[in-house]
Amino acid sequence: MDYVPHSQIPGHKSRQTGAVSLKGIKKQFNFKDRELKVLSEFSLDVQPGEFVSIVGPSGCGKSTLLRLIAGLDDTYDGTITLDGQRVAGTSLERGLVFQDHRLFPWMTLEDNIGLALTNRNIPKDAKAKLVADHIALVGLKGFEKAFPHQLSGGMAQRAAIARSLVNEPKVLLLDEPFGALDALTRVHLQTELQRIWLAQGSTMIMITHDVEEALYLGDRVVVMQANPGRITHTVDVNLPHPRDRASPVLHKLKDEILAELTHVPEPSNPVVRLIKGDDQ
Amino acid sequence: MTLKTLNLNAFKPVWLLGLIPPVLFLLWWDHEAAKGGANALAFVSLAQVSQALADMLASGELGLSYGSSLGRALSGLLIGGGIGTLVGIAMGLSKPVEWAASPIYNSFRQVPILGWLPLIGLWFGSGDLSKLIIVALSAFYPTVLYTFEGLKQVEARLLDVGQIYRLNGWQTFWRIQWPAALPSIFTGLFQALAFTWISTIGVELLFSSGAGLGALMQQAQLQARLDIVLVCILFVGLTGFAINFLIKRLSQHVLSWRSIRA
Numbered sequence: 001m002d003y004v005p006h007s008q009i010p011g012h013k014s015r016q017t018g019a020v021s022l023k024g025i026k027k028q029f030n031f032k033d034r035e036l037k038v039l040s041e042f043s044l045d046v047q048p049g050e051f052v053s054i055v056g057p058s059g060c061g062k063s064t065l066l067r068l069i070a071g072l073d074d075t076y077d078g079t080i081t082l083d084g085q086r087v088a089g090t091s092l093e094r095g096l097v098f099q100d101h102r103l104f105p106w107m108t109l110e111d112n113i114g115l116a117l118t119n120r121n122i123p124k125d126a127k128a129k130l131v132a133d134h135i136a137l138v139g140l141k142g143f144e145k146a147f148p149h150q151l152s153g154g155m156a157q158r159a160a161i162a163r164s165l166v167n168e169p170k171v172l173l174l175d176e177p178f179g180a181l182d183a184l185t186r187v188h189l190q191t192e193l194q195r196i197w198l199a200q201g202s203t204m205i206m207i208t209h210d211v212e213e214a215l216y217l218g219d220r221v222v223v224m225q226a227n228p229g230r231i232t233h234t235v236d237v238n239l240p241h242p243r244d245r246a247s248p249v250l251h252k253l254k255d256e257i258l259a260e261l262t263h264v265p266e267p268s269n270p271v272v273r274l275i276k277g278d279d280q
Numbered sequence: 281m282t283l284k285t286l287n288l289n290a291f292k293p294v295w296l297l298g299l300i301p302p303v304l305f306l307l308w309w310d311h312e313a314a315k316g317g318a319n320a321l322a323f324v325s326l327a328q329v330s331q332a333l334a335d336m337l338a339s340g341e342l343g344l345s346y347g348s349s350l351g352r353a354l355s356g357l358l359i360g361g362g363i364g365t366l367v368g369i370a371m372g373l374s375k376p377v378e379w380a381a382s383p384i385y386n387s388f389r390q391v392p393i394l395g396w397l398p399l400i401g402l403w404f405g406s407g408d409l410s411k412l413i414i415v416a417l418s419a420f421y422p423t424v425l426y427t428f429e430g431l432k433q434v435e436a437r438l439l440d441v442g443q444i445y446r447l448n449g450w451q452t453f454w455r456i457q458w459p460a461a462l463p464s465i466f467t468g469l470f471q472a473l474a475f476t477w478i479s480t481i482g483v484e485l486l487f488s489s490g491a492g493l494g495a496l497m498q499q500a501q502l503q504a505r506l507d508i509v510l511v512c513i514l515f516v517g518l519t520g521f522a523i524n525f526l527i528k529r530l531s532q533h534v535l536s537w538r539s540i541r542a
């Protein structure tokens with residue numbers, strides 16, 4: 001494999017920290033008195049500053065995986081480390097952008113972003129400056145005092161991204177951040193996210209349903225299958241950032257991944273077969 | 281003049297429609313009262329009612345009774361609503377408290393407020409303390425219920441965000457749970473206000489010693505002074521109306537973040 005490390009990609013601000021390592025992750029939920037295996041033997045090493053995209057069918061455990069890395073759920077087997085340190089609980093070093101923006105409707109944009117800094121030990125005016133800088137970063141200057149219901153979907157999602165960036169996390173986890181947006185806004189925000197990533201250089205792990213998006217942004221695209229959720233394929237995208245959407249390389253890779261995803265094997269997990277049977 | 285000042289839509293005479301039924305009613309009333317005769321006791325003329333109003337205002341009787349009722353309602357609301365909110369918060373935040381308090385709360389709630397009167401009368405007499413307890417109870421029930429429900433319904437997806445940013449217990453409560461529960465808490469306050477006013481008048485009617493609009497009505501009834509009764513009813517009704525109006529305004533203001541995009 002001739003994978004070019006992110007640090008050799010021109011324009012990328014290199015970082016020494018932000019290495020995420022997942023080893024033998026197993027996760028199951030108890031569902032109707034049965035064990036539902038959601039993730040099985042999931043292992044992945046993400047380099048500092050790397051952008052990894054994860055694609056996979058609905059229900060294959062992508063959101064579950066991010067919740068584990070974020071520290072929202074501690075009940076799993078295997079190990080997750082950030083820069084060699086075992087992950088326990090949430091941390092400001094690991095940011096998370098949810099699929100829905102999850103801004104608090106009773107707070108202004110400014111206060112929503114400021115909330116992320118609540119427990120940072122820095123002076124008030126430094127916090128205010130960080131908030132203002134990040135509002136500017138996502139192009140929302142002038143909307144500081146707006147409430148979420150006064151923002152469009154795309155603006156709210158940008159605000160959510162600003163909120164997760166304000167702590168300058170070593171790794172940013174993005175769970176289908178643009179899933180709910182129209183195609184045009186999505187393209188626009190993808191470009192912006194790429195710009196921010198190039199400027200900040202933090203590690204990014206992004207989940208998406210959109211193979212094109214995964215390829216456009218990712219240094220690597222991880223393809224998952226369901227039942228149980230596991231990695232079936234990893235695609236290196238050896239193109240410098242910022243990228244050209246029309247690149248024939250991206251199109252070729254896209255066809256490959258789509259072929260992989262649309263080939264659906266019989267479910268091997270008896271519980272899932274059972275649940276599917278229930279539905280009929 | 282700008283176009284804006286000429287905007288006729290800004291003038292909405294809808295509330296005037298609400299005046300039609302009472303005006304029609306008053307006209308009919310006066311017409312009936314003028315008949316006199318057998319109907320004389322049931323119907324007093326509007327002139328008599330206005331005279332009674334003027335007399336009661338002049339003697340200070342109305343002011344005293346009204347002030348006393350209003351004071352009782354407000355202190356009952358403050359005490360019952362305050363304790364109710366605290367109990368609701370404790371039940372909403374702590375499972376053990378919920379398990380310990382729910383059964384007794386839910387069974388006591390089945391007893392109508394005025395059903396407590398005999399017991400409280402026996403324990404505390406029929407003075408101001410007993411009345412205050414009844415009024416406070418009527419504010420207590422809805423505030424507990426709606427504070428508790430409001431906190432229970434805070435979505436896990438919002439609490440996740442608090443966890444991601446490592447908010448501690450107090451920060452989570454103050455920045456997320458409390459504001460998220462506020463619409464429900466306001467609904468409770470709304471009900472508490474209505475209940476306190478009604479139970480204030482009710483308890484004054486039943487424990488008719490001391491000052492208050494209810495007591496005044498009770499005495500007027502014994503003296504067959506329908507005009508005084510009517511003045512009292514008028515003030516009870518208008519006050520309830522004003523209270524609802526104020527609460528609505530207040531909740532609109534505090535919950536302005538909920539407003540739907542126009």
Ligand SMILES: Nc1ncnc2c1ncn2[C@@H]1O[C@H](COP(=O)(O)OP(=O)(O)OP(=O)(O)O)[C@@H](O)[C@H]1O
Pocket residue numbers: 029030031036038057058059060061062063064065
């Ligand atoms: N709290 C839970 N309790 C029980 N089962 C759960 C829970 N959370 C998720 N699951 C199950 O785990 C599986 C994976 O869910 P997850 O949300 O991770 O999927 P996903 O890959 O993110 O799907 P999508 O692309 O549709 O968002 C699903 O079958 C789901 O039903």
Ligand SMILES: [Mg+2]
Pocket residue numbers: 062063064175
């Ligand atoms: Mg998901």
